[in-house]
Amino acid sequence: MAQVSSIAEEQATTPLSASKSVLLRISRFNPETDESNKFMEFSVPYQKWTTVLEAILDVKKHFDHSVAVRYSCRQATCGSCGMLINGKPRLACFTKISELNSNVVTVEPMNNFPVIRDLAVKFERLFDTHQKIKPYLIRDDTELESDEKEFLQSPEELENFIQFANCIKCGLCNSACPTMTTDSSFVGPQALAQAYRYVADSRDKGKDSRLDIIDESHGIWRCHFAGSCSQVCPKGVDPAMGIQFLRGYLLGFRS
Amino acid sequence: MTQDENKEGIKGMANPGRYGIERIAYLLMRLTGLGLLGYFIAHVYETSNILRGRMGWDEFLALTQTTEGHIFLVLVIGMCVFHTGNGIRIMLGHGGVGVGKPARPDYPYDPASQNYRHKIGIYSSIVLAAVAMMYGMAVMFGE
Amino acid sequence: MKESTIMKIHYGTALASVGLVAVHILMRLTTGFSDSLSYENVLANYQSIPYVIMLELILILLAVHGFNGLRVILLELKQGRVYEKAVSYGCVVGMIVLIGYGSNTIIQTNMGMI
Numbered sequence: 398m399a400q401v402s403s404i405a406e407e408q409a410t411t412p413l414s415a416s417k418s419v420l421l422r423i424s425r426f427n428p429e430t431d432e433s434n435k436f437m438e439f440s441v442p443y444q445k446w447t448t449v450l451e452a453i454l455d456v457k458k459h460f461d462h463s464v465a466v467r468y469s470c471r472q473a474t475c476g477s478c479g480m481l482i483n484g485k486p487r488l489a490c491f492t493k494i495s496e497l498n499s500n501v502v503t504v505e506p507m508n509n510f511p512v513i514r515d516l517a518v519k520f521e522r523l524f525d526t527h528q529k530i531k532p533y534l535i536r537d538d539t540e541l542e543s544d545e546k547e548f549l550q551s552p553e554e555l556e557n558f559i560q561f562a563n564c565i566k567c568g569l570c571n572s573a574c575p576t577m578t579t580d581s582s583f584v585g586p587q588a589l590a591q592a593y594r595y596v597a598d599s600r601d602k603g604k605d606s607r608l609d610i611i612d613e614s615h616g617i618w619r620c621h622f623a624g625s626c627s628q629v630c631p632k633g634v635d636p637a638m639g640i641q642f643l644r645g646y647l648l649g650f651r652s
Numbered sequence: 653m654t655q656d657e658n659k660e661g662i663k664g665m666a667n668p669g670r671y672g673i674e675r676i677a678y679l680l681m682r683l684t685g686l687g688l689l690g691y692f693i694a695h696v697y698e699t700s701n702i703l704r705g706r707m708g709w710d711e712f713l714a715l716t717q718t719t720e721g722h723i724f725l726v727l728v729i730g731m732c733v734f735h736t737g738n739g740i741r742i743m744l745g746h747g748g749v750g751v752g753k754p755a756r757p758d759y760p761y762d763p764a765s766q767n768y769r770h771k772i773g774i775y776s777s778i779v780l781a782a783v784a785m786m787y788g789m790a791v792m793f794g795e
Numbered sequence: 796m797k798e799s800t801i802m803k804i805h806y807g808t809a810l811a812s813v814g815l816v817a818v819h820i821l822m823r824l825t826t827g828f829s830d831s832l833s834y835e836n837v838l839a840n841y842q843s844i845p846y847v848i849m850l851e852l853i854l855i856l857l858a859v860h861g862f863n864g865l866r867v868i869l870l871e872l873k874q875g876r877v878y879e880k881a882v883s884y885g886c887v888v889g890m891i892v893l894i895g896y897g898s899n900t901i902i903q904t905n906m907g908m909i
Binding site: 506641 | 763
């Protein structure tokens with residue numbers, strides 16, 4: 398049964414001055430002891446600028462410190478606090494409660510990632526697939542050996558991939574992807590977008606080896622351009638665009 | 653919830669409400685594809701009745717020339733037109749056509765690949781399917 | 796076969812079948828929908844060599860496209876070495892059986908073996 402607690406009524410150590418409150422429903426689940434998840438409910442005061450992460454941290458501070466949540470930078474840079482907020486994958490630190498236009502905010506762990514506890518999920522598979530596509534420049538020479546001190550690149554060449562270099566590996570795209578809802582072997586939009594990031598880099602010479610890696614039965618062809626990955630990306634990476642360009646190389650539209 | 657991959661499963665794939673028209677088109681594409689394959693297999697079987705001579709053909713044709721049979725065919729027409737229209741849109745997208753150009757993203761980070769061209773493509777496919785279904789109804793029920 | 800080759804075939808069969816299926820459907824409308832399905836009309840269609848070639852092409856193109864589409868959906872639903880092999884071979888068998896069954900109808904009718 399859901400447990401309702403009101404922080405506003407608690408003897409808080411920090412004074413809270415807010416006129417509005419929201420019902421925060423937090424999914425609680427410990428895979429070592431629980432059969433299924435339960436929701437705990439907290440009435441949390443909020444301001445116009447209060448983020449979902451701040452509300453969760455308020456709950457931890459004032460009522461239940463055992464709520465498990467991963468976070469770090471609080472400014473959409475580290476990619477740690479991805480979770481389902483009202484059913485959609487979002488960064489908790491980048492989502493203001495006031496923008497959700499709801500009196501109830503439900504937070505759950507991201508789908509398509511194994512749950513460690515409550516809102517914290519395992520990222521091993523995302524990092525594995527990221528590593529699989531060789532996320533580094535591949536060349537025979539290095540800057541150190543070259544006559545020039547660095548590999549030169551024009552601003553136009555930079556524009557081709559800089560958008561995709563914004564990826565913070567938060568995993569929201571993998572959580573939103575319809576293929577990943579059932580396909581455990583799919584490379585995923587995060588890794589595919591990063592494959593394009595390096596393939597499109599004029600300094601890189603590893604295009605063929607990367608295309609070989611993603612041209613398999615659970616590779617790039619399992620993307621069907623539903624675009625959910627791009628819709629949830631908090632950094633404007635637009636994985637769907639990168640994946641279609643990447644596919645263009647395999648279809649012979651690009652060289 | 654168990655200590656597995658926490659996958660949404662078919663329920664998540666088939667619940668397109670959260671992600672707009674592109675996700676609905678994704679689901680419709682799958683359903684129409686499966687429906688059309690089913691119809692195609694049935695159609696190949698149906699037409700094989702011609703090997704049974706005039707009687708066999710007329711007997712089987714009588715089964716399909718009913719109101720239910722016509723409604724089923726109208727649905728097939730709709731599935732076929734949507735699958736074709738949306739399929740061409742997806743193929744163009746897969747080739748990198750109409751998915752925008754890479755650029756430095758600015759807040760609020762509207763994805764360029766989810767642009768109006770593709771939305772128009774999806775809505776056009778739905779409208780075309782509806783028009784084709786109406787035409788099919790006029791042809792089949794008008795006789 | 797590489798997945799990119801399979802998917803190129805998938806797109807190619809889709810585009811080719813769109814044109815041919817359009818002609819196939821338009822043929823139903825030239826003489827009125829019901830009349831075009833009369834035994835004599837259908838038999839006459841089957842005995843026209845260009846039409847028969849078109850039917851055979853449609854049969855092959857749609858069987859390849861359809862069963863590959865099914866393979867893709869099934870591969871995404873569940874994973875595992877045995878399952879994936881079963882799906883891939885199962886779809887190839889289904890494709891061959893359907894083409895064989897349809898071709899049998901086309902050839903026998905064309906040759907007047909009814």
